[in-house]
Amino acid sequence: MMEKQYRLDPACSQSFHNRTDFCIGTGRMGLALHQEYMDELRLTQKEIGFRHIRGHGLFCDDMAIYHTYQDANGETHAEYNFTYLDRVMDGYRSVGLSPFLELGFMPEKMASGDQTVFYWKGNVTPPRSYEDWKAMVQALLRHLLDRYGADVLTWPIEVWNEPNLPGFWKGADMPEYFRLFEETFRAIKEVDGRFTVGGPAICGVDDERWLTEFLKFCREKKIPLDFVTRHFYTFDTPEESGHYSYATLRRPEESLKELEVSRGIIDSFEEYRGIPMHITEFNTSYRPDSPIHDTTRNAAYVARLLASLGDWNDSYSYWTFGDVFEENGVPFTPFHGGFGLVAEGCIPKPTFWTFAFFKKLQGGCALRSEDAVAVRRADGSYAGVAWNLTMDEADGPKTLSFTLPEAGGDWCLLTKTVDEAHANPLKVWHDLGEPSCLTEEQKGLLRSAASPFVQTRRLSGGEALTFSLELAENALVYFELTPVSGESDRGYSYERATAKQ
Amino acid sequence: MMEKQYRLDPACSQSFHNRTDFCIGTGRMGLALHQEYMDELRLTQKEIGFRHIRGHGLFCDDMAIYHTYQDANGETHAEYNFTYLDRVMDGYRSVGLSPFLELGFMPEKMASGDQTVFYWKGNVTPPRSYEDWKAMVQALLRHLLDRYGADVLTWPIEVWNEPNLPGFWKGADMPEYFRLFEETFRAIKEVDGRFTVGGPAICGVDDERWLTEFLKFCREKKIPLDFVTRHFYTFDTPEESGHYSYATLRRPEESLKELEVSRGIIDSFEEYRGIPMHITEFNTSYRPDSPIHDTTRNAAYVARLLASLGDWNDSYSYWTFGDVFEENGVPFTPFHGGFGLVAEGCIPKPTFWTFAFFKKLQGGCALRSEDAVAVRRADGSYAGVAWNLTMDEADGPKTLSFTLPEAGGDWCLLTKTVDEAHANPLKVWHDLGEPSCLTEEQKGLLRSAASPFVQTRRLSGGEALTFSLELAENALVYFELTPVSGESDRGYSYERATAKQ
Amino acid sequence: MMEKQYRLDPACSQSFHNRTDFCIGTGRMGLALHQEYMDELRLTQKEIGFRHIRGHGLFCDDMAIYHTYQDANGETHAEYNFTYLDRVMDGYRSVGLSPFLELGFMPEKMASGDQTVFYWKGNVTPPRSYEDWKAMVQALLRHLLDRYGADVLTWPIEVWNEPNLPGFWKGADMPEYFRLFEETFRAIKEVDGRFTVGGPAICGVDDERWLTEFLKFCREKKIPLDFVTRHFYTFDTPEESGHYSYATLRRPEESLKELEVSRGIIDSFEEYRGIPMHITEFNTSYRPDSPIHDTTRNAAYVARLLASLGDWNDSYSYWTFGDVFEENGVPFTPFHGGFGLVAEGCIPKPTFWTFAFFKKLQGGCALRSEDAVAVRRADGSYAGVAWNLTMDEADGPKTLSFTLPEAGGDWCLLTKTVDEAHANPLKVWHDLGEPSCLTEEQKGLLRSAASPFVQTRRLSGGEALTFSLELAENALVYFELTPVSGESDRGYSYERATAKQ
């Protein structure tokens, strides 16, 4: 078994920027009306707690915002219906979230064409009239300001989604997108200059050219861009089989270089040097039918990413929190390889815990390596995450040893483990026969099998304190070291209590 | 490591009478007004689900039932206040319970002396007037019938508690108890002959003589006794240390003989042969400050008892469901060796799972041994419990193998494990430094460490199917074997989903 | 003010068949995934409690049930996805409901044409292949039987919706509907002969001819029809104005004659005499944008109907329980004249209380008139509902007096009043300025204004007991008379307690 030794050192030279909780992805906005969606979101917020949420479909017809009618003189007028918008926003706010607004797609009545994307048919063509589009965007923002007050000004706004793909923006028409961006940017700032607006929301296809051209355009038009957005997936082109897709994950180090390049492009523009870059979508596979998403390996892989993403980005929004998601249609089974951190029935998947664990890493960096990161917290305790990502057949279990110099006194080591045997509902579902439709009893069983293994050890720290974690393949372990004081109550002896006879 | 081999056989010659869920014990009735009490009870009922609940103190002054006043002529009258009684009973019914009524202790105003028992001062002297006592008992029952209807007739009634101890009944005065019993018995039947009434509620001190004399008395007085009650503890006289008491557990086989003797005495009376015997209290230690109660060893020991208690008894009521309990005063710490299945903060202790697991053993006996019991259920699945009780230093881990002959097809084996590392909040509390007062965060952590380890395996049964369980010291394992059918959804492959690369 | 006198007489010659709670209508099945929908349904079930629920859209594409794929040989196969179906059914069962299944509309992939109905585009053309249709229906029923057991056999099944309208069934093609009916009927009975199946689900357009021809067809084909279904609305063709429609309500007596005619047609067929007739939809206006629905007048009108509908029908399903409903699109305001008993934000409208009040009328008829109905209940108490429906300008407030002969002793009269000033959130919303989007505070205020006025009176009954109810225009009053016994607690005097000084 492979062994490594690490030192927990608040004075270490590494840095760790933790923006884990800034934003999370979601299926299209209209699905936020669903009870199952909100149940999964409540669980997510209770255990992790994100600040923003971003998804598609704000202006799609199921949100029913845009309408027109003719008056007595035959003149056409727009009218806006914010019934569902408010219901969705109220839902988000009830769980402590506010949106990272993505403006798109196109209402059918405003669209210049009939090309759509997804099972749920989002129209991806430019507006017939940019005046109508801007009026709608402004009406929306004014309504939100009326209803929710100045807090709305802190909701970031992104213009459209992945215009560099012809499936998401007709013809991947770059000049048309730049026009959309400029018109929208200026319309928003007209409502209130304090809104922050960014783009181009591209994915990793021809991305360097798109980003460079976008920034040149902004510079030329003197657009005071607030931030840049892009997406990030680490999956090769998958092989399809029935309802599913399988592929190989790229090495994390290799994938992350893409982001370094993007950051470099931005910083090469004097006007935009250092402005925030937001990853408004990331995941391993970019498809909602990739079984990898439900595995402990995904959890370990994402841990590796979360340790590094803060190096270049102001945020990185995992795509998505839950499995109420219909881009490819309605899933046939609960473990269908959806993007969600949470499966149907409010069952957390392994990657859920990656986020829950990283959320707790608040403090100064005490360790950062390819398979572990740790911080020293304000109260003197330490918190860390370790993982054992397998990338080829040779990879196996490993042992990590940690030393805390000058510990002094007693400590309690708390560990929470996710691996094949723990917090792995996929395996239980498989062993149950992969049922398509879960009974209430099965949901209960899966939930009870979906929690990490919680364990404590009492460590006595003399000069230095050392402990080891054994990580099975694709294990993910949270650990916390807390100084222990206090003495037993009068007459209490744990040893006598737990004697064998 | 010790190994044993067992066979799951519905045609086995053993029998197993499962009355696990008939009744559960409780701290004094007035504590049922507490929120923490009800929270612990709700958890108990949700996960286990008992039918009756029995405790002391129905007539104690904190229940405020009995009052007297003088009228204008100076004559004294009784008046009854059922405000708290109803509140307690409503609470029980809200969680699906009805009481096993224990009539006692004595209201101060009705008592013939001032001897009391417990921190909460239950008066243990006979009534000054048996007429007043009977009037009160009858008023209570009539009130309950008014409020809750005929269901009340199914609530068993026991007269007093442990009159064979001078601490619980002044002077352990046998003739006086017999009088109390007869007067009360006849008074109840006067209200409605369908009530069932029993006694003498003795503990294991001079119990053979008491039981024999009691039955002789009943026979002589022609009392159609409905059932016999007694208590059952398996602890030697403890050594006290500070707030705690420690002692040795007797071998279960040896202890259980007491019950066989009691059963024999009853059946030796022709009039009473075969009438129900209810163990209205049982536990290992009879003291609420014995750290053994909080351990996995207690869970394993009680499993051993639950496998056998149905041999002689119609019910056996574990003393008690929760740690809101004040007989020796208010506990100083959450893990103070209280009787409860649930610790403060709604944290289930290991023995909680013994009951949860045994509750599920509904079906024909397929195995019964000194360390395992299993049943075949109506739907063809099997459920069992195994344990590894240590009684001396030499006892260590063991492996149990089970064979299911003629299995055919695939099965899913589900196990839920309680041992030192799982569902053992006592250890976590100890590692945390044995804090007296838990923070909300600590309660949350302890609860998350208090669930059994849930695991599944897919077994392929050819001719016969065999599996093994490895039991650490004082482990308790629930297992369930369910036939698995169904095929993977189109294109789904668990092997591809979980490949290492 | 008009005055009338009534007598509460258990021996009265009138009858009153109360089937108020058998079934309730709903917006399309897919909306049952919404949280707001379930919130409104929970309120409905808590306060009223229906047994079945019926709505459109079981097979529409948002339920995602029907799919096809090609195998390696290029052959096409059907596959069924029950993910959303189960979620909807689980939701219904969680609130004590089971569906009254309406089979329709047509999945796009199975449809023979592209004609659709409603904003949500239900396809209303016959199947391309009846074999495919029957296979789907049978697969659905088998799945439900698997999941929910024999209870499914008690769920009534209706074939399609309003085929007598060309908007709901292409060309209102009668022979094609009859074919659909026969094929479906026989396919269902093949799954299990105990299912009950009916039709033709017609509305009141050309209904006499349709019903007659339908029954002739069944007779001819020897179809052992289980029940007949039709709809019932009492609204003239409305005038449209902006988003709304206004019209005149027909006199109830006049409207109800339609049902007597239908009943007569059925009973004229020897084979079908006396089989159940279910009104699977009824309301005043048949449009979801008629402000009348939100008024107290609607509540009074529906009371008038509920008093009579049991004369001819085995059930009558109000269309609908809530305002999550999209047939004409998403409503612009909370009080938009939707069908629902409950408005957005879980605000009960006046008609909600009509159902809540009638649900309580369980017992023998003690009074039935054009403006009141009352029953004597098993426990000797009386319960009734009175209403004051205005049908022309001259109608005003009225007083109803009730006499209970041979009352004896004291009674408590409880009244619950709905009128312009009570349980009328529409007026409050109007006074608030008719806001499109309610704040949480406004929702709270509207809910607090949406409860009936609860009042009690102590009546002393000598020989006879008389009391009066004053009903404002379009008032609806529930009343309950209960005998009162018991005396004041020692020393208590209500008169002293409430003295003016």
Add this chain to the structure above:
Amino acid sequence: MMEKQYRLDPACSQSFHNRTDFCIGTGRMGLALHQEYMDELRLTQKEIGFRHIRGHGLFCDDMAIYHTYQDANGETHAEYNFTYLDRVMDGYRSVGLSPFLELGFMPEKMASGDQTVFYWKGNVTPPRSYEDWKAMVQALLRHLLDRYGADVLTWPIEVWNEPNLPGFWKGADMPEYFRLFEETFRAIKEVDGRFTVGGPAICGVDDERWLTEFLKFCREKKIPLDFVTRHFYTFDTPEESGHYSYATLRRPEESLKELEVSRGIIDSFEEYRGIPMHITEFNTSYRPDSPIHDTTRNAAYVARLLASLGDWNDSYSYWTFGDVFEENGVPFTPFHGGFGLVAEGCIPKPTFWTFAFFKKLQGGCALRSEDAVAVRRADGSYAGVAWNLTMDEADGPKTLSFTLPEAGGDWCLLTKTVDEAHANPLKVWHDLGEPSCLTEEQKGLLRSAASPFVQTRRLSGGEALTFSLELAENALVYFELTPVSGESDRGYSYERATAKQ
């Protein structure tokens, strides 16, 4: 009918100091363990929302804080048990409350005598050892600081309760109380000088002398007193009858003079001029068995007090929030004249609404009279409370007219009414026959009859706007005037919606 005219004028010369929500009274601390107590408190906090809570019994034996034991050498040591203390404090904090700590009564083991007060036997004798007392007080405060942090420093501390009554402090021994005060004051400041400490917690018996002597003592001892506390009841000596007590309420104006006098005494001491005066208990009757507490007259009377109490006092704590209260024993019926704002079963009494209404009066004074008070709020709306207190037989209904000059535009007038017919569960309970033990159905009915009558009117304000409120005897009305803007949705007409035909 009497009529009065008022003007709502933000520039009016009156003032209104609203400290309604600073503190609320409670039955003894140990009762906070009860579920019914917490249910009533949750309701109170949800609808009203107090900041502090004050009650007796912190050191009484049911809280089980103080213990002693002997070590091996026979030396006696104190030990403290904070199990119940923490449970109670956690409960308060879970509903947004923190305690106004009252230090008392005496643990039995520390007491110098055996004199007790109340059914629950609080020991009212001085400590045997002031050292032990101070050690306990300090241990308690240090424990609270450990557990709850610096927030504890904002919890006011009061020394003992009503030492001017021999029932509450043995012999009403003034010098002994002064000693207790000084020792305690200095002990607390030793823990942290930021704690605020006050006394003498006297009631209105010989109060002028006590207050003067107390302040002289403090001045002489150079005690930097943080605040003064006293109690305030407005009831004559009652007549007892059975379980109840009846008496006459004094005129409010007359009673309030007592407080002016107290304030004057404080301000006559240069050292203490202007320091806060807290009324740590007030109510009408000082007995928990006075039926007046449950009436609308009590609500109107307390409204009169709340309008004035801020003139002299920094807070005034109504005695008490709920009816879980045992000073005279356990109540025989739910409406027994207890102090509570809330009756058993979470039924708000009329006075509950006095507090809920006054809580909303946040803003500049716009009106203050003997029967009304109103404020103008920051958002331009007005809120007020009016009442019609009867003090003799001649008092009857009255009408109050209000004018808002320069209104302009439309306004919505919202009223919430409490009177004999509304929010008056006492009358409903009486009409039901005054049942001792409420069924769940009766509780539901009483709750539904316990809400104020909510009504709105649309007012058109031209130059000035005028409206009238009709107040029945002992009515209490909350009113709110809000400007209304907005127009009807396209096509909506409230007049057409609500036409009579």
